[in-house]
Amino acid sequence: MTARMRRISLLVVAVVAVVWPALLSDFSRSLATDGLIFGLIVLSLVLLTGFVGQISFCQYSFAAVGAFTVGSLVSAHHWSFWLAMPLGVFGAALVGALVGIPALRLSGLFLTILTVAVALFFDRFVLASGTWNSFSGGLSSWVVGRPAFLGIRLDTSYRFYLFVLGVFSLCSLLVWNFRRGKTGRVLRAIRDAEVAASTLGINLTAWKLAAFATSAALAGLAGALLAVSIGSVSTGGYDLIHSLGVAAVATVMGVNSVASAAAGGLFLVFGPEILRHLGVSSQWFNLITGGLLIVQLIVTPDGMVTDTQQKIRHLLRHRAAKRASETPAEIDLVSANGQTAGAPAPAARPVRTGGQR
Amino acid sequence: MTRTRATLLEVEHVTIRFGGVTALDDASLRVNAGEIVGLIGPNGAGKTTFFNCVTGVLKPDTGRVTFDGHEVGALPPHRRSRLGMARTFQNLQLFSGLTALENLMVAVDAHTQRGMLADAFRTPLARFEEHRAEERARALLHFLDLSDRADTLAGDLPVGLQRRLDLGRALVGRPRLLLLDEPAAGLDTRETAQLGELLLRVRDRFNVTMLLVDHDMALVMRVCDHIYVLDFGKMLTEGPPADIRQNETVIRAYLGEAVS
Numbered sequence: 288m289t290a291r292m293r294r295i296s297l298l299v300v301a302v303v304a305v306v307w308p309a310l311l312s313d314f315s316r317s318l319a320t321d322g323l324i325f326g327l328i329v330l331s332l333v334l335l336t337g338f339v340g341q342i343s344f345c346q347y348s349f350a351a352v353g354a355f356t357v358g359s360l361v362s363a364h365h366w367s368f369w370l371a372m373p374l375g376v377f378g379a380a381l382v383g384a385l386v387g388i389p390a391l392r393l394s395g396l397f398l399t400i401l402t403v404a405v406a407l408f409f410d411r412f413v414l415a416s417g418t419w420n421s422f423s424g425g426l427s428s429w430v431v432g433r434p435a436f437l438g439i440r441l442d443t444s445y446r447f448y449l450f451v452l453g454v455f456s457l458c459s460l461l462v463w464n465f466r467r468g469k470t471g472r473v474l475r476a477i478r479d480a481e482v483a484a485s486t487l488g489i490n491l492t493a494w495k496l497a498a499f500a501t502s503a504a505l506a507g508l509a510g511a512l513l514a515v516s517i518g519s520v521s522t523g524g525y526d527l528i529h530s531l532g533v534a535a536v537a538t539v540m541g542v543n544s545v546a547s548a549a550a551g552g553l554f555l556v557f558g559p560e561i562l563r564h565l566g567v568s569s570q571w572f573n574l575i576t577g578g579l580l581i582v583q584l585i586v587t588p589d590g591m592v593t594d595t596q597q598k599i600r601h602l603l604r605h606r607a608a609k610r611a612s613e614t615p616a617e618i619d620l621v622s623a624n625g626q627t628a629g630a631p632a633p634a635a636r637p638v639r640t641g642g643q644r
Numbered sequence: 645m646t647r648t649r650a651t652l653l654e655v656e657h658v659t660i661r662f663g664g665v666t667a668l669d670d671a672s673l674r675v676n677a678g679e680i681v682g683l684i685g686p687n688g689a690g691k692t693t694f695f696n697c698v699t700g701v702l703k704p705d706t707g708r709v710t711f712d713g714h715e716v717g718a719l720p721p722h723r724r725s726r727l728g729m730a731r732t733f734q735n736l737q738l739f740s741g742l743t744a745l746e747n748l749m750v751a752v753d754a755h756t757q758r759g760m761l762a763d764a765f766r767t768p769l770a771r772f773e774e775h776r777a778e779e780r781a782r783a784l785l786h787f788l789d790l791s792d793r794a795d796t797l798a799g800d801l802p803v804g805l806q807r808r809l810d811l812g813r814a815l816v817g818r819p820r821l822l823l824l825d826e827p828a829a830g831l832d833t834r835e836t837a838q839l840g841e842l843l844l845r846v847r848d849r850f851n852v853t854m855l856l857v858d859h860d861m862a863l864v865m866r867v868c869d870h871i872y873v874l875d876f877g878k879m880l881t882e883g884p885p886a887d888i889r890q891n892e893t894v895i896r897a898y899l900g901e902a903v904s
Binding site: 461464465468469470472473475476478479480482483484485486487488489490491497501 | 699700701720721722724725726729730731733737738739740741742746747749750751753754755756758759760763764765766770773774777813817
C-alpha cells in the first residue's frame, strides 16, 4: 500500500519536474536549476547530519573545491568539464576525509566548531581573491562554458536543467539506497551508540571517514555544477555564511529525509525571489529562515518535510490497521510482554537452521 | 569441581591504572567453552573495567588477554567482535533511533564486507546480504518473542524488552563468547527469573559461552557454572556457586554487605 503510494507520488513528482520547467521563463528555469544544485548541498547534509548526526558548517568550502577545480581547469587550462568535474569531486572528497579525521576523536559541538574553523580558513586563504592570481590568471578571467553530454550541447537553459535534474535524481537515489541499506543502518547506529557499534564489529574509523568523504563529494559536485550554471566562479559564493544558511535550511526541512534536499534547495533560490516579488528586499530572507528555524525546532523538531512524511505514513498505516482489524493487536502485546521464557515454540526452528548456515 | 573443557577466554595478570587509582590489580580469569562463568563483586570492584578490558574498550597496562588462542590485548573492539566476541551493555546502548529489526540487522551487517559503493548501486551481493540479514534478524526476533515489535523504534520499547533486544543484538552475529554486563539491572524479581531461563535457553540453542557480570546473586547462582569474585580490583576467590555461597571472605567482602 505505502510502497504503491510512494511509487505513484514519485512518478507524479518526476513528471512535474520534467514538464513544468519547460513552461517557465528562462530566468525561472535557471533558478530551478540552481535550486537543484543547492539541493545537492542539502543532500550532502542529509548524509552527514541525518545519518552520522554531525552538524557541519563547511559544506560550501567543499563545494568551493569542486567549483574552483572546474573553474580554473576548464577556463584557464582548457580541460574538458568531464575531466575537471570528477577531479573536483575527488578533491572535495579528499578534503572531506581530512576534516573527518578529527571527527574520530571529537564529536558534537566540538566538531561543529572545527567545521567553522575549516570554513573560516577557506574564506581567508583559499577564497581570497589574490590567491588565484598567480595560478590560472586570476578568478575574474574564468569563464566556464556549458559542456556537451552524450553529444548534446547543454547550451539551452532547459537542456541544462534536465541534465542537472538527472544528476540530482541519481544522487538522491544513491543517498536513498544508503539510507535503506547497510550504510544507513551502520551510520545511524554509530550516531546512536558509538561504543555498541564498535563492539558489534563496526569499524568506526572507516565508516566515519567514508561518510565525511561522500558528503563532501556531493557538495563538491554541487560546486562543479554551480560553476557551469553561473558560467564563472566568484569568491563570495562559498563562504561561511552560505554554509550556515544551508545548514539552517536543511534543519528546517529535516535532515532525516532525502526529499528535504529538493525542498531545501528550491526554498533557497525561490525564497528570496518570492520576497522580491512581494516588494521586500531579499536581505530579509536569512532573517525569515532564522525565524522558521525557531518555529520548526519548537513545532516539528524532526523538520517540516520529515514531519509531513511521518504524518502521511501514520495516516496510511492507521487506515490499513483499521481495515485489518480482525486480529486485535492488544492480545499480541500482552503475550509478548508476559511470556519471556516459555517452552521453545516449534515455529522457532528456523533460527537454528538460519544460525548454522 | 574440575574444569576440563577447552579454554575459550583467558585473562592473565591484568593491571589497569587510572591516574593514582588501580582499577584492576593483577586480575586473572578463565572461561571454558560451553560454560556460563559469573563475575561478581561490590560496586567499584572493577567489574566494568574488567569487562571493557576483555572487549577492547580499554587496553590493560600489563597482562594478557587471550581469546580462542589469539592474543587480543592490542586489538580494537571491532576486530575482537569478528573473532567471535559479543557483549551486552549495563546501560543499554541500543540504537534508539533504529527499529528493533534494524538493531538486529545492523549486527549482521557488521560482519559483512560490503561498503558504501555496493549499497549505492544495490548490487546483487548487497541485495542478497540485505535479504539474509533481514531473515536472520526476523528469526531472532521470533526467538525473543519480539516479532510484533519489529518496526518499533528501540528507544520506544519498555526496558524489559530493550534488555531482550540488547541480548538479541549480541547474539545475531553468532558469537562464541557472550559477555553480559549486568543484564538484570533495572529488572524486577520476576523478570530476572525469566532472564535466567532465557540465558540457559540461549546457551543451549546458540551453543554460546557466557561471562556474566551481575549484582543479582539469585541470577548468578542460578545460571553460572563457575564464579569469580572481584574486590578492589583483585580476584578474591573463584569456585562453583555452592563454594562461593559458603566462602567466608566472599561473604565478608560482598554478600555480607548485600544481605545485612
